[in-house]
Amino acid sequence: MLKVCLKHRAGQLDLSAEFTAPTGVTALFGPSGAGKSTIVNAISGLLRPAAGRITLGGTVLFDSATRTNLPLHKRRIGYVFQEPRLFPHLGVRGNLDYGRRRAPKDAQGPDFDQVIGMLGIAPLLGRRVAALSGGEKARISIGRALLSKPQILLMDEPLAALDAPRRAEILPFLENLRDTGLPIVYVSHSVSEIARLADTLVVIEAGRTRASGPLQTLLAEPDLAPLFGQDGAGAVIHVQVAGQDPDGMTRVQGAGGTLFLTEPHPVGQTLRLRIQASDVILSRQRPEGLSALNILSGQVQKITPTSKAEDRFWVQIRCGDETLLAKITARSRQALDLRPDTECHAILKTVAVERRAPRP
Numbered sequence: 062m063l064k065v066c067l068k069h070r071a072g073q074l075d076l077s078a079e080f081t082a083p084t085g086v087t088a089l090f091g092p093s094g095a096g097k098s099t100i101v102n103a104i105s106g107l108l109r110p111a112a113g114r115i116t117l118g119g120t121v122l123f124d125s126a127t128r129t130n131l132p133l134h135k136r137r138i139g140y141v142f143q144e145p146r147l148f149p150h151l152g153v154r155g156n157l158d159y160g161r162r163r164a165p166k167d168a169q170g171p172d173f174d175q176v177i178g179m180l181g182i183a184p185l186l187g188r189r190v191a192a193l194s195g196g197e198k199a200r201i202s203i204g205r206a207l208l209s210k211p212q213i214l215l216m217d218e219p220l221a222a223l224d225a226p227r228r229a230e231i232l233p234f235l236e237n238l239r240d241t242g243l244p245i246v247y248v249s250h251s252v253s254e255i256a257r258l259a260d261t262l263v264v265i266e267a268g269r270t271r272a273s274g275p276l277q278t279l280l281a282e283p284d285l286a287p288l289f290g291q292d293g294a295g296a297v298i299h300v301q302v303a304g305q306d307p308d309g310m311t312r313v314q315g316a317g318g319t320l321f322l323t324e325p326h327p328v329g330q331t332l333r334l335r336i337q338a339s340d341v342i343l344s345r346q347r348p349e350g351l352s353a354l355n356i357l358s359g360q361v362q363k364i365t366p367t368s369k370a371e372d373r374f375w376v377q378i379r380c381g382d383e384t385l386l387a388k389i390t391a392r393s394r395q396a397l398d399l400r401p402d403t404e405c406h407a408i409l410k411t412v413a414v415e416r417r418a419p420r421p
């Protein structure tokens with residue numbers, strides 16, 4: 062587990078951040094200039110913060126109280142930057158070997174063949190760096206970091222420089238990486254990337270930790286919804302594939318009820334589904350004769366105005382141990398007479414499968 066508590070000033074930035082990153086993927090999310098890269102640089106040892114304490118497992122990386130500051134090369138941290146920073150003269154294999162040579166002899170972690178397989182880079186081994194696409198360079202840079210057998214991987218917007226098709230190509234490899242169980246701190250501006258990859262979310266705003274906790278709870282939190290943008294706010298829920306119906310629909314079971322997906326998935330697999338707030342319609346009675354198949358029942362937990370300028374409300378609904386978020390007009394709120402604890406039904410217009418692999 063990584064524990065970060067730091068204070069630092071740099072230019073306009075007045076940083077005072079505190080959070081814990083358990084195993085799995087911890088996303089650092091926040092507006093540009095919030096201080097995310099500064100935090101990651103402090104964890105890696107590239108930057109010495111003015112004050113604070115950073116620990117990784119039982120190792121103190123930095124502690125201003127005891128004047129401890131473990132040098133960068135002793136931190137056993139893999140760092141993947143936005144631009145891949147490969148050595149141009151070494152070739153693909155040379156870059157990977159550079160990472161491999163940095164691994165301590167007795168270190169645990171995936172071996173060369175496992176890393177190659179996980180990132181799909183076997184066909185690239187003989188290539189020159191200059192002959193690689195942006196997405197291929199990103200994968201080699203991740204491979205090089207992994208081969209140094211780090212205790213944690215820091216990824217600072219690793220996909221930001223790539224176009225949408227290249228990003229889509231790399232995301233499944235990042236899912237493979239996540240499933241190895243290696244703790245990862247992942248900086249991103251993209252809510253969809255975070256919804257797909259992260260387990261823990263840390264929201265950084267103007268140098269402060271605005272919120273930190275399980276992704277599922279925070280993505281459906283009305284107070285944070287404006288930060289996630291028009292299409293970002295919503296819920297992430299976990300379901301298990303229960304069966305395949307004769308008409309080709311896949312039946313999945315979650316805490317809030319049964320849902321149906323149009324594409325096939327293996328029975329027993331755990332899926333992560335994303336349900337955007339704008340894709341949820343609320344009803345007091347269980348609707349009949351609708352084309353929508355996916356309806357979950359629950360109770361209203363919280364109702365919050367979206368903004369002063371907009372006549373709309375966020376409605377947070379508890380369905381079993383999952384939380385949904387809906388965005389409705391003031392008129393609908395009044396017509397449905399929604400209040401905390403009101404029983405209601407959430408009709409889901411769209412359900413997106415965000416994670417195909419089983420949870421680690």
Ligand SMILES: Nc1ncnc2c1ncn2[C@@H]1O[C@H](COP(=O)(O)OP(=O)(O)OP(=O)(O)O)[C@@H](O)[C@H]1O
Pocket residue numbers: 071072073074091092093094095096097098099100
């Ligand atoms: N060495 C420095 N000198 C002056 N200002 C600095 C320095 N380092 C960081 N800053 C300031 O700190 C702010 C936060 O930078 P940082 O790169 O950590 O933010 P970020 O959240 O990662 O942003 P982005 O998402 O755009 O990468 C920047 O606006 C910058 O002005």
